[in-house]
Amino acid sequence: MVEIRRYLHERPEISFHEEDTPSYIAEYHRKLGHEVKEGVGERGVTAVLKGGKPGPVVALRADFDALPIKEETGLPFASKVDGAMHACGHDGHTAELLVLAKVLHTMKDELAGTVVFIHQHAEELAPGGAQAMIADGCLDGVDVIYGTHLWATTPLGRMEYTEGPIMAAADKFSINVRGTGGHGAQPHMTKDSILIGSQIVQSLQHIVSRAVDPMESAVVSVGHFESVNAYNVIADQAKIVGTARSFDEGVRDLLAEKIVSIAEGTASSYGAEAEAIYERGYPAVINHKEEARTAAKVAEAAEGIEEVVLSKPQMGGEDFAYYLQHVKGAFFFTGAMNPEWETAYPHHHPKFDIDERAMLHAANILGGLVLETFDQR
Numbered sequence: 046m047v048e049i050r051r052y053l054h055e056r057p058e059i060s061f062h063e064e065d066t067p068s069y070i071a072e073y074h075r076k077l078g079h080e081v082k083e084g085v086g087e088r089g090v091t092a093v094l095k096g097g098k099p100g101p102v103v104a105l106r107a108d109f110d111a112l113p114i115k116e117e118t119g120l121p122f123a124s125k126v127d128g129a130m131h132a133c134g135h136d137g138h139t140a141e142l143l144v145l146a147k148v149l150h151t152m153k154d155e156l157a158g159t160v161v162f163i164h165q166h167a168e169e170l171a172p173g174g175a176q177a178m179i180a181d182g183c184l185d186g187v188d189v190i191y192g193t194h195l196w197a198t199t200p201l202g203r204m205e206y207t208e209g210p211i212m213a214a215a216d217k218f219s220i221n222v223r224g225t226g227g228h229g230a231q232p233h234m235t236k237d238s239i240l241i242g243s244q245i246v247q248s249l250q251h252i253v254s255r256a257v258d259p260m261e262s263a264v265v266s267v268g269h270f271e272s273v274n275a276y277n278v279i280a281d282q283a284k285i286v287g288t289a290r291s292f293d294e295g296v297r298d299l300l301a302e303k304i305v306s307i308a309e310g311t312a313s314s315y316g317a318e319a320e321a322i323y324e325r326g327y328p329a330v331i332n333h334k335e336e337a338r339t340a341a342k343v344a345e346a347a348e349g350i351e352e353v354v355l356s357k358p359q360m361g362g363e364d365f366a367y368y369l370q371h372v373k374g375a376f377f378f379t380g381a382m383n384p385e386w387e388t389a390y391p392h393h394h395p396k397f398d399i400d401e402r403a404m405l406h407a408a409n410i411l412g413g414l415v416l417e418t419f420d421q422r
Contacts, residue, residue: 086177096156215362
């Protein structure tokens with residue numbers, strides 16, 4: 046697993062530009078003798094291991110895309126691709142699933158069922174790869190699906206799960222404010238788009254505190270505010286971009302409506318205009334209760350796992366959500382924080398890393414879930 050992970054880490058490929066990675070994955074499975082299909086949903090790979098006995102069909106999913114981040118870890122196996130990095134652990138996800146496939150293949154004749162290995166491209170960038178792979182048939186005949194995320198800020202040896210929402214719907218909004226520019230010395234003759242945009246940003250912060258049911262969870266964050274002008278020019282345009290996160294579809298609808306109405310209404314009150322666009326990204330990842338409990342039970346017996354925690358949901362997004370809309374299953378976090386690290390850098394950070402022992406922990410749980418589903422534990 047370490048060898049494969051480091052090989053992939055040196056050769057990251059960002060979302061929708063994966064070429065060598067899926068070929069590497071496909072060749073690994075072919076050498077094992079699995080039924081392999083490439084180009085699933087454009088760039089994904091599926092491999093099928095049929096056991097020697099009839100039984101249910103279990104799917105295991107791992108993503109393999111990287112991020113457009115310049116690596117700053119200083120690791121001896123750091124990225125060789127300038128401006129690209131495995132800063133979310135997908136290299137580890139791929140390594141653990143490939144080696145698990147190899148181990149399960151040695152048990153092929155005794156397995157009472159079929160395993161479908163789903164290697165997904167483009168998890169990091171909406172619309173993602175999951176929808177396209179599902180449309181291309183990756184879940185055909187599948188009874189249950191499981192997946193995990195190596196989590197660098199969760200201690201090594203811990204497995205975290207939920208019996209419902211585990212990751213949030215991840216949406217994007219953009220607001221273009223159009224005012225009337227002019228000289229900085231004559232503000233009364235302008236409609237200042239920066240001032241108007243600032244009021245919009247302030248007002249957006251009231252959505253969660255005053256419009257969303259306090260028993261529900263939601264986030265509205267502005268990550269980009271741009272208006273480029275000379276120091277003595279009042280801007281005629283400003284651009285605001287941000288994200289909205291939620292678990293409940295009703296709350297999601299409310300966020301979309303409020304963001305648009307606040308932007309347009311605030312601008313109108315100043316005699317200006319605002320165009321607000323709300324783009325729905327991945328839906329919330331919602332675990333099925335029975336399968337989540339099964340994952341927890343298997344984790345408690347898995348080698349390397351010292352603690353199983355029923356945790357709070359994360360506000361991050363994941364297109365594993367789409368798989369769970371089609372078949373039963375569960376998604377969970379596998380702790381990958383080295384206990385000796387002074388600083389555990391978060392996902393998407395240029396110094397992100399994982400404790401590679403977590404790959405074995407994750408594979409032990411996923412393999413256990415296969416055997417549990419086949420009732421062979």
